[in-house]
Amino acid sequence: xxxxxxxxxxxxxxxxxxxxxxxxxxxxxxxxxxxxxxxxxxxxxxxxxxxxxxxxxxxxxxxxxxxxxxxxxxxxxxxxxxxxxxxxxxxxxxxxxxxxxxxxxxxxxxxxxxxxxxxxxxxxxxxxxxxxxxxxxxxxxxxxxxxxxxxxxxxxxxxxxxxxxxxxxxxxxxxxxxxxxxxxxxxxxxxxxxxxxxxxxxxxxxxxxxxxxxxxxxxxxxxxxxxxxxxxxxxxxxxxxxxxxxxxxxxxxxxxxxxxxxxxxxxxxxxxxxxxxxxxxxxxxxxxxxxxxxxxxxxxxxxxxxxxxxxxxxxxxxxxxxxxxxxxxxxxxxxxxxxxxxxxxxxxxxxxxxxxxxxxxxxxxxxxxxxxxxxxxxxxxxxxxxxxxxx
Ligand SMILES: [Zn+2]
Numbered sequence: 001x002x003x004x005x006x007x008x009x010x011x012x013x014x015x016x017x018x019x020x021x022x023x024x025x026x027x028x029x030x031x032x033x034x035x036x037x038x039x040x041x042x043x044x045x046x047x048x049x050x051x052x053x054x055x056x057x058x059x060x061x062x063x064x065x066x067x068x069x070x071x072x073x074x075x076x077x078x079x080x081x082x083x084x085x086x087x088x089x090x091x092x093x094x095x096x097x098x099x100x101x102x103x104x105x106x107x108x109x110x111x112x113x114x115x116x117x118x119x120x121x122x123x124x125x126x127x128x129x130x131x132x133x134x135x136x137x138x139x140x141x142x143x144x145x146x147x148x149x150x151x152x153x154x155x156x157x158x159x160x161x162x163x164x165x166x167x168x169x170x171x172x173x174x175x176x177x178x179x180x181x182x183x184x185x186x187x188x189x190x191x192x193x194x195x196x197x198x199x200x201x202x203x204x205x206x207x208x209x210x211x212x213x214x215x216x217x218x219x220x221x222x223x224x225x226x227x228x229x230x231x232x233x234x235x236x237x238x239x240x241x242x243x244x245x246x247x248x249x250x251x252x253x254x255x256x257x258x259x260x261x262x263x264x265x266x267x268x269x270x271x272x273x274x275x276x277x278x279x280x281x282x283x284x285x286x287x288x289x290x291x292x293x294x295x296x297x298x299x300x301x302x303x304x305x306x307x308x309x310x311x312x313x314x315x316x317x318x319x320x321x322x323x324x325x326x327x328x329x330x331x332x333x334x335x336x337x338x339x340x341x342x343x344x345x346x347x348x349x350x351x352x353x354x355x356x357x358x359x360x361x362x363x364x365x366x367x368x369x370x371x372x373x374x375x376x377x378x379x380x381x382x383x384x385x386x387x388x389x390x391x
Contacts, residue, residue, distance in 0.1 A: 003146065003254050003289060011284055011311025017319060017330045017340035027307070027343050028351030030335030034277070034305045035115070035352060036360060037336045040122035042275035043115075044293060046283025048308055049108040049345050050130055054099075056194055073197065076258035079250060080155065083236070083243035084208060091210035092199035093251065094170045095181055097163070100149055100198035105136035107346035108281065111353050113137030120356055122275055125268050127283060127290050129197060129253040143267050145260070145289060147253035149198050154215035156224075156246040166213075166249065173211040173235045197253060211235035218247030260289055272296050277303040281345035285313045294318070305339035307348045315340070 016022045021030040035041060047055070078085040109132050115121045116137065125143040126133055131150050133142045153160045171178045184190050184202070193201040214228045214236050224246040229237040239245060254260055272278065278297040285291040291313050294304060298318055306312055319338065321327035330338045341348065 003256055003258055003260060003287060011286070011313060013311055013342060014315055014340055015326065016342070017326065017338055018333045018335055019331045021335065021339065021341045024343050024347060024351070027339075027341035027348050028355065030339045030341065031279075031305060031307065031348055032352040032355040033335035034279070034303070034339050035120045035356060038277040038303065040275050041120065041277045041279050042271050042297075043112055043121050043124040044278060044280045044283060044290060045108075045112070045124065045126045045128060045133070045345075046281070046285070046290065046308075047128060048282025048284075048310075049106070050103070050128055050132055050282070052106040052108065052344070052346055053103045053130070053132060055103055055130055055198075073195065073256050076255040079255060080248065081242055081244050083239035086212060086236075086243070086248070087210045088207040089199070090170060090212045091174075091177065091205075091207040092195070092201060093197075094167065094174070094177060094210070095184065095192075095202065096194060096198040096200035097167050098181070098185070099194065099200070100130065101164075103130060103132065105132045107350055108344075109133055109136035111346065111349040112281075113140055114353055115349065115356075116140045118353070118357065120353075120360075121279065123271050125271060125293065127287065143264060143271060145254075145264060145268055146287075147251070147264075149251055149253050151252045152249050153252050154218060155248045155250055156218050157215060157221070159215060159217050160252065163251070169213050170211075173213060173233055174209075177210060213249070214247035215249050221246075265289075268293055269296065272302075273300070275302065277305070280304070280306040280308065280312075281349065282308060283312075284308060284310055285315075303338055305335070307339070307341055307343060307345045309342055309344060312340075 016027070018030055021027045074085060074089050079089060112121070112124060112133065113136050116124070123141060123143075124133060125145055127145050129144070129146055129149045131144075131148055133140065150163050151160050152163055152166050184192065191203055193203075195201065211231075211233070213234055214230065218224050219228055219230070227245055228247045229239075231237055272293050273296075275297070278294055280294060283290055285294060295317070298304060304318055306315070306318075316324075319326045319330050319340065330340075
């Protein structure tokens with residue numbers, strides 16, 4: 001399944017479900033009723049919950065697509081085949097990395113962790129590549145649907161490594177850029193545009209001079225002798241024409257136009273199948289990979305709650321009574337059968353957690369976790385090591 005560029009214009013708002021949930025307090029009540037009456041809820045989070053941590057959203061009033069109509073994220077095919085696009089990508093990512101590294105979880109992440117500890121949710125899937133869920137609650141298994149920014153991998157030998165040492169290499173190979181980065185950080189009013197994936201656009205900057213290294217494992221592999229050409233410092237030499245050579249290093253996040261890993265897709269579907277309800281937070285479900293998971297839950301007759309500022313892709317289908325209207329059980333309910341509210345997810349979840357803790361106590365002893373279908377960061381690292389060593 002390919003990750004495609006989603007709708008780029010903000011989606012229209014949707015009437016509150018239940019129809020009384022038009023204030024923060026009534027939205028909180030609806031979400032707590034929803035969670036009180038489920039056995040095992042799967043959380044699906046999107047860029048909206050990381051906005052409070054300082055990362056931009058793709059859409060919404062302050063979204064990247066809204067503020068910068070020209071913004072186009074990089075395509076997988078361009079990264080693989082065009083040396084110039086890799087220089088451009090790594091230059092922008094190099095400039096933005098410090099900002100990503102400094103980002104910390106906010107109320108929404110922390111509350112998701114506490115809801116999980118308390119037994120009110122059974123697991124989570126995120127579309128975000130910022131690692132903030134894992135940073136906030138490292139023991140909670142999480143499926144990173146679109147990968148992570150914090151690691152890089154070689155497209156040829158699939159060796160994974162951490163981003164910081166790679167970033168250090170980029171500093172070494174690009175001393176002028178390194179100076180520029182320092183200048184940028186000490187000039188707060190420099191006109192930069194920060195993208196949701198940690199990349200930075202500086203108007204007027206030429207990216208061709210940026211240098212990046214090849215995979216060191218592939219470089220030493222005699223099979224690729226002469227196919228990976230480096231300069232005296234160890235940076236990739238400029239490649240004209242098709243730049244699809246061995247040893248290309250890419251961040252582990254899924255680019256647009258790239259296939260989701262089958263293993264991740266199955267893991268996410270398994271979580272949906274094991275849950276009895278889905279709670280969407282901070283996502284407009286504009287990417288198909290996320291939308292179809294909610295559709296899958298709906299098709300299985302499962303309950304859905306959506307807390308998002310702004311509209312959600314094709315949501316009429318989730319609430320339809322068969323005659324093009326929102327079904328009465330949703331409209332006139334108390335949130336138990338479904339919720340659709342437009343408030344900050346952190347505010348709503350925190351309020352709901354307070355109610356749940358007060359009237360439901362901890363549920364941890366009777367929770368139905370979806371753990372077996374996810375993996376902690378540690379599990380993922382071990383799995384990668386295993387894959388690398390069995391090759
Ligand atoms: Zn390699």
